[in-house]
Amino acid sequence: MLTGADANGPHKFVQLFFALVLLLILSGCGVSIPADPDGTLDSVRGGTLRVGAVPNGEFVEVSGPAGPRGAVGEEQVSGSEVDLVRGFADELGAGIEFYVAGEEELVRRFDDGSVHLVIGGLTDKTPWESDAGVTRPYAERVLGGQKRKLVMLVPPGENAFTSELERFLDASAAGAAR
Amino acid sequence: MRAMTGQQHQLPEDVRDKLARAVRLEWITLGYLVVTVTLVTMVMGNSQAMKTAWVEDLLSAVPQIAFLSALMYTRHRRNPKHPYGYHRATGVGHLVSGVTLAVVGAIMAYESASGLLKAEHPAIGTVQLLGHTVWLGWLMVAVMAVIAAPAVILGRLKAKAAGPLHNKLLYADADMAKADWTTNVASIIGVLGVGVGLWWLDYAAALAISAGILKDGAVNTRNAVLGLLDARATTYDNRKPDPMIGEIEAAVGQLPWVREAAARVRDMGMVFHIEVFVVPRGAVGLDQTEEALASVEETGWKAHDVVVVPVRELPDYLFDGAAREE
Numbered sequence: 378m379l380t381g382a383d384a385n386g387p388h389k390f391v392q393l394f395f396a397l398v399l400l401l402i403l404s405g406c407g408v409s410i411p412a413d414p415d416g417t418l419d420s421v422r423g424g425t426l427r428v429g430a431v432p433n434g435e436f437v438e439v440s441g442p443a444g445p446r447g448a449v450g451e452e453q454v455s456g457s458e459v460d461l462v463r464g465f466a467d468e469l470g471a472g473i474e475f476y477v478a479g480e481e482e483l484v485r486r487f488d489d490g491s492v493h494l495v496i497g498g499l500t501d502k503t504p505w506e507s508d509a510g511v512t513r514p515y516a517e518r519v520l521g522g523q524k525r526k527l528v529m530l531v532p533p534g535e536n537a538f539t540s541e542l543e544r545f546l547d548a549s550a551a552g553a554a555r
Numbered sequence: 556m557r558a559m560t561g562q563q564h565q566l567p568e569d570v571r572d573k574l575a576r577a578v579r580l581e582w583i584t585l586g587y588l589v590v591t592v593t594l595v596t597m598v599m600g601n602s603q604a605m606k607t608a609w610v611e612d613l614l615s616a617v618p619q620i621a622f623l624s625a626l627m628y629t630r631h632r633r634n635p636k637h638p639y640g641y642h643r644a645t646g647v648g649h650l651v652s653g654v655t656l657a658v659v660g661a662i663m664a665y666e667s668a669s670g671l672l673k674a675e676h677p678a679i680g681t682v683q684l685l686g687h688t689v690w691l692g693w694l695m696v697a698v699m700a701v702i703a704a705p706a707v708i709l710g711r712l713k714a715k716a717a718g719p720l721h722n723k724l725l726y727a728d729a730d731m732a733k734a735d736w737t738t739n740v741a742s743i744i745g746v747l748g749v750g751v752g753l754w755w756l757d758y759a760a761a762l763a764i765s766a767g768i769l770k771d772g773a774v775n776t777r778n779a780v781l782g783l784l785d786a787r788a789t790t791y792d793n794r795k796p797d798p799m800i801g802e803i804e805a806a807v808g809q810l811p812w813v814r815e816a817a818a819r820v821r822d823m824g825m826v827f828h829i830e831v832f833v834v835p836r837g838a839v840g841l842d843q844t845e846e847a848l849a850s851v852e853e854t855g856w857k858a859h860d861v862v863v864v865p866v867r868e869l870p871d872y873l874f875d876g877a878a879r880e881e
Contacts (some may be wrong), residue, residue, distance in 0.1 A: 411690050412752035426566050510678040534676020534754055536690075543681045544688040551686075 412534035420539040421493055424449030426466040427474045429457025429530075430454055434446040436527075439477050446491075457521050458496040458529070461515075465494075465545045477540075487532040494542070495530035505530055512541050515546035560782075567856045568622055570720065577725055578626065579664040581619045584732070585707050588616055588659060589805040591702045598694045601678045602628045603697055604671055604745030604760035606664050608738050615877070618656050618728035621648030629824060632762060640697055641858070645824025649724040649779035657772025664765035672760040677749050692803045695746045703739040718791060721857055723782065726791045727775050736816045738764050746866045784817065797822075806850040806861075812836050812843050818851075826859030832873075 401433075413419070430449075432439045436458040443449050454475050475534040476483070476492060484505050485493035499505075501514050502525070510533045514526030531539045566574070595609045597689040629643035631637075670677075679695075681688045710732025715727035748756020778793050788797040800820050807816040812835055819830045831851060835843065847863045 383812065410747070410750035411574065411679060411692060413749065414752045414754045510680070511681070513680055533677050534749075536679050536692075537752075540681045540688070540690055547681075547683055547688045 384439055386400070387546065403502065409537070411540055413535040413537040414530065415490065416533060417490070417493055418541055420490070421471050423475055425472045426462065426469065427476065427491060428462050428494050429478050429486060429492040429495040430475050431480055431499075431500045432477060433481065433498040437496055438497035443477045444477060447476040447482075449475050450479050451475070455463065456511050457497065458527075461546070461549060462494060462496060462529075465542060468539075468545055480505065484530060487530075488493040491534070493532065493538070499528050499530060500525040501528050501529065501532070509533055510535065512539060515543075515550055527528065559800060560813060570856050573716055573720055574626075577713065577720060577722070578623065579718060580709060580713050581623055581728075583723075584706075584713070585616060585619055587709065588619075589704060590867040591706070594698050594702060597827055598691060598698050600680070600691045600695065602692075602742070602746055602757050603667055603677060604697060604742040604757050604764065605674065605699075607667065607743040607761040607768075608699070610659060610663055611735075611738055611764060614656055614659055614768065615728075618648075618652040618731070619656060621652045622722070622724050622728060624648065626832050632786065639823065639828065642823030642826055642859075643783070644712055645724050646782045646822075649727065649775060650783060652724065652727070652774050653775030653777075653779050654868055655772070656768055660767075660769030661771050664762060664769055667758050667761035667765055670756060671762070674755075676754040678755045679746070679749050681705065692746045692750045696743050699739040699743050701744075703736045706735040706739075710735060720825060721791045721822075723778060723791055723793070723822075724824075727771075727778070731771050734767070738767065743826070751826060773786050773847060784826075785821045788820040797827075799857060800844045803831060803851050803858070806854055807831055807833060807847050808849065810843070810847060812839065813847070814849075817873045819870075819873060823860070825855045825857075828860045829858055830862045830864060831863050832865065832869050834869060835865050 379412070391511075421495065424504055430437045435456060437456045438455065439449060439454055441453045448533060451473070454477075459475075463473060477485075480495065480499075482498070483492055483495045487495075495509070498518075498520075500520070501511065504513075510531040512529045512531060514528055516527045518525055518527060526543060529542065573739035575631070592609065592612050595612060596604065599605045599609055622645075625644040625648040627723070628641045631641045677704065679692045682691050682694065683689075684694075710729055713729035714733060715723065717786060741763050743761025745757040748760070759780070780791075788800065789795060790797055797820065802817055803818045804816050807813055807818075814834045814836050816831055816833045819832070821828050829851060833839075833844075844863045844865065847876045848861055851863070852858050852859045
């Protein structure tokens, strides 16, 4: 029983098939999957990782005054998440810069790429989910009597950078467990 | 007691078998749906295309549930309060399905379009799978590829069952199920698009899927409304007037005592309500009308509820080019 839907089915199928082939060709010519629409990972690799840091307990501790745009020296920051992102920068062969400011200011800086990453004991309950990318939780801590999952903020939709960071955090967690 | 009207209470054996088969298929589809929705929920992530495909999966349950619940109603015997029986339940189910699809399709289209305009880059990160960190997009593609085929097969089986049953709701459901794989392909393209950095492909795919939902909704709403407005009975795919109308007129018209006959046929959902106007050659008695009744019922099982009315002249509204409102 042939109907209209059947009649143009093969035709549609051919179109979609070509679209798929095109995508595969695209992915074949040097584009790795996933890719960053704005090329964050490529610009950081062998360059500089600019980290937005929110002072917060054991995760990010800051001493001394901040310079213009909240820039602080390497020796002024410490904490568990500071150590983590230093390891991430090393892995990418990148230098590292820290900027201390409030969450909203740092999330806004994703727009022009002046910050690649925001840390500061953020959890998966973060209200910035609509304006920033959120990594998969990398650890759990009891905060304020509640079990919370720790995350970092990344530029929204920079999937290669996000995946690279998540891979690094997974490996660190596995290393810590050993 | 059958004087001027007839009603076959029971559907014929083979039709009942087909109906039972259709019901079985619908239950299987609903069961399969639980599996696909669960799988897609697990990998949906932040992709608009995947979200839209997931919504479409959920929505596909609406016509199925409508069909199954309408069937429970149509089994009721007619009674003084419901002299036409309960067959219209199918039409109501059809209308509800159509409106639901149209509204949700419109909402999803709006969401995709606004995401596209705001240029929100969809974030698809990774998951940990057996100690490996895997890009979630690959899982989305895998799930969508795996669940496509069974849905299409079920759709084709349902389409086969729907035709002989003359059930427009079932036919619409089958028609949509047959096109289901295009949703899966579209969402795969959207996710791979995000993978290679073409963030807008995700929204474009979502938009295409929502447009499909919206179109299904609009077409089904239109057909359901036409049916409920007692439009002349059409074939189950709404393409042309049902051939049974001509067959009925011919069957009654060739009786020796009949000068001319015309039938008014409306679709009650799966069966017809038929009024045959007959201009007799002379006096007419019970024997003749019963003969006419029998000849109509022989045209097929869909002739479920038949009335034969002897008249002096045929109502002119049954003929094109005449629209005299009385």
